[in-house]
Amino acid sequence: MTRKVVSIEDRIPKLKERRKRKENRRLILILLLFFFIIIIIAYFQSPLSKVGSITVKGNTSVTNEVIIEKSGITEKTIVLNIDKGEAQASLTELPEIKSTHIHVQFPNKVLISVEEFERIGLIEENGDIYPLLESGERASNKLSVGKGGGPLLREFSGHELIQMATDQLVQIPFEIRNAISEIVYSPSKTDQYRVVLYMNDGFEVHATLRTLADKIKYYPSVIKQLDPKQKGIIDLEVGMFFKSYQSILQDEINQSGDGNEE
Template identity: 45%
Template sequence: MEKGKVLSLEDRIPKIKEHRRRKANRRLIFLISLFFLLIMLVIYFQSPLSHINEIKVEGNESVPDKIIIKNSGLKKGNNIWKLDKKEAVKNIEELQEIKNAKIKLGFPNTVYLQVKEFKTIAYVSTGTEFHPILENGLIVVNNHEGGVPVSAPILSSFKEDGVLEHMAKELKELPPEIINVISEIYYTPKKTDKYHITLFMNDGFEVSATILSFSEKMVHYPSFVSQLDPKIKGVIDLEVGSFFKAYETKESNNKNEGE
């Protein structure tokens, strides 16, 4: 074929027809694929696959799964694509122990409730029950956990008033290594100090302190104890200054009687 030769109409018509046929085929394939996709979506939304089959809770320690699931308002069988995530999160975060919550969907029909709890810094004893005190200072009336962890100190003789709230705030300021060494805290007010408390430590020492300066003084407890003889137990007074008074032993009593 010579360069620059003009094709006749007879030569061009077959090529135009072929181009149009290919274009029509592509369009037909697209429409058929779209039709089947819509059919599949209709079948999916009508099938159990689009309904919640399993609800899993992650990140909880104190609050049982069933309590979180119940508060979320989600139930098995609900349409997974119609659930209101914001409303469910709001409902979960209404639980005192829950700091924040998230909801994620897992293929094909699993819902994950991911929560973060406030830490329990102590337990307050009411005589017959123990109620957790959270790091935000709240006292949980309905204890879902049902037990008392070894690492959390127990508060006794406290009433649900400003003194207890102040105590909770002071405990919140302490690092975990200090909290873990406290066994019990008793509210023992004096005429001169209505905020006076007595602590019994896991290492065998007793501490006399005031809530007003509790966290400020107790943060130095490990340093103070390291200077004492671990075999000689007694009272560490942190009310005004910092000094130690050993318990009286039978030997010392006998010696005093002999004198």
């Protein structure tokens, strides 16, 4: 079988055409790269390269200004240079912030979404009052008036004790928790976790932190059985019993009288 011989004259045009197509592709790639570089340079020189607006949502305790400042993002920040992980880590350093997410919206808008820890009460520290969060930490902002927002914790110090109180408060139903005016840490010889609760309706509750959440849930049913005009102490430390202030005062008078007779 004979092989067909292709002359050099026939091959040259095909080689030239192939080379031309290859050079054209190379030229197109160079032009595309050139225009891409031009676009990148133009972008970084334009206002669109920098953050145009910053929106914060989900916050109630921490102001927009504090969140934006803590994120480290400003209107001078290059959008492509935003480190979301670093900004989010910085934001969660705020005691009020539970979680956060940063989303960049085309072309240069930044949305900071935050979730805050629930405020479960107030705590007095060195004469100042702060919101107490479900995490066991206090918020950074002082309150000028310590009213509303749950019970006020007094005489509590040390992270372990405050965390223990917080864990109990979280388990107490909202309606009952908001019926508590103050919780005072008042340890005794027999119970280092003894607390005294002053209720908004005028009653006083003695309890231990260890079982506070379990026992205080019976408070509404106990109150229904009492005369609202006869205020007094409801003791939940061991069992559950009530003694009016009037009977306590009478006992003190009787004891005083017995002492004088002796």
